[in-house]
Amino acid sequence: MKSPDKSTISSRRKFLMGAGAAGIGAVAAGKAQGKTTNDAAAKGRTAEGRDTAYHGQAGKRWVMLIDLRKCVGCQACTVACKIENNIPDGRFRTWVPDVEIGTFPNARRAFLPRLCNHCERPSCVEVCPAGATWQRADGVVEIDYDTCWGCGSCVDACPYDARFMNPVTQTADKCTFCSQRIDQGLLPACVETCIGGARQFGDLNDPNDPVARTIRTHPVQVLKPETGNEPRVFYIGLTHELQNNLQGKPTLWSEDREAAGKGDDGTWKIEPLVEMEGADV
Template identity: 55%
Template sequence: MKINRRSFLKSAGVLAAGTASAPAAAAEAAAEPTPRWAMLIDLRKCIGCQACTVSCIHENAVPEDSYRTVVTTYEVASEGRVDAYMLPRLCNHCANPPCVPVCPVGATWAEPGGAVLVDNERCVGCGYCVQACPYDARFINHETQTADKCTFCLHRVEAGLLPACVESCVGGARIFGDLNEPDGDLRRAMDEAESLKVLRPEQGTAPHVFYIGLEPEFAGDVDAEPVLWDARAERR
């Protein structure tokens, strides 16, 4: 096969252009900001229906008597009136997760996007991370004998879907998104909120589950018994 000078220079030019574009594409990909996943829960909209709990169980094959997310309900008596108080709980996917450094085999870690995960093939089920979590958000899965917890449904998020608990919330109490996306639903809702609170702020874990309408007496250890089933009591 003969290649004349003109054809060679033309093909060489195309090759050079393709080579030059590769670093540019790599630089563009590197410049994309890493998302910081978080959840906002508006307690004014939660009705305690447990749709989030049930959808999480089905989506993640959570074993019986265990929960990755749950809504604990309390009765609050004040001035002769009794009201129900709903408190949804899940892993807070902390920026400073205390569960990570206590793991003796490195089975738990934080993803670049902030989701804290567990490698069930590496986990030895020692329970150190369960004890270290100030939010009572971890448990030992009695089927796998390894640590289990909410993952923000990262498998769904990476497919462009919402976490199961968010998608199933009938009151629209849960909003999930990227904190680094200024025009996203999460960022807008947080910017518009009058007051945002987190659970156990004194722990310094920098949790990334935020609440609207969280009463101070429910932000820490609650000195009360829930009126409905409680995941913590079920696991003891």
């Protein structure tokens, strides 16, 4: 597989120009050479035959395109994902940081929908000592919840902070592009519910797929291109201030996603302030 053009790392402008050429070219090359597959994982799953859940949909390369011009920060995706996938409190497979940028009166809001990038070169797969995580033929990076020991290596290895430990299964967990849905020809829950139409889902290998066409013909960006992971979640309108280290003042939840929600003991981490006075002052 072709390694990413390192010259794109130092310069965002170069990256933007180069993304269409170098980045996407790598997909095609990767396809031709077969997937990055963890041998142990593959062995553990041979008994399942050609079950799509394990092997994915041959010939396809699922990607997501997020048009930030259309994101309104409504968090419908965040919620739909939690309900569809039964994600425990305080954990998120997808989340949307909501920040304020600029200074008064020229301030504006910016949103950055986040999820697993289903990278072409996922750094989480190779570190798994149990062979519990692998990439399907269609690019979806999966976890075998029966095999995962819950060691957390992959959580640390992901440069995008996309993985977390699920306190219910005590395994690693992350976005799967809703593989249970896409394997039935449906859309991921977050895409279905996106009110602004910012999230789009498609097959990069299909030249007629509108998402693939947009990715090939429009300037698109990825998060932290310097990781070399070649993310397959693309953005339109990803500015420099959002691309590498999210800058700006958080206006919704705190920086720490898990600070919201409940702890493992089921109690809320935020304690109410109950003091109030009604008397005239």
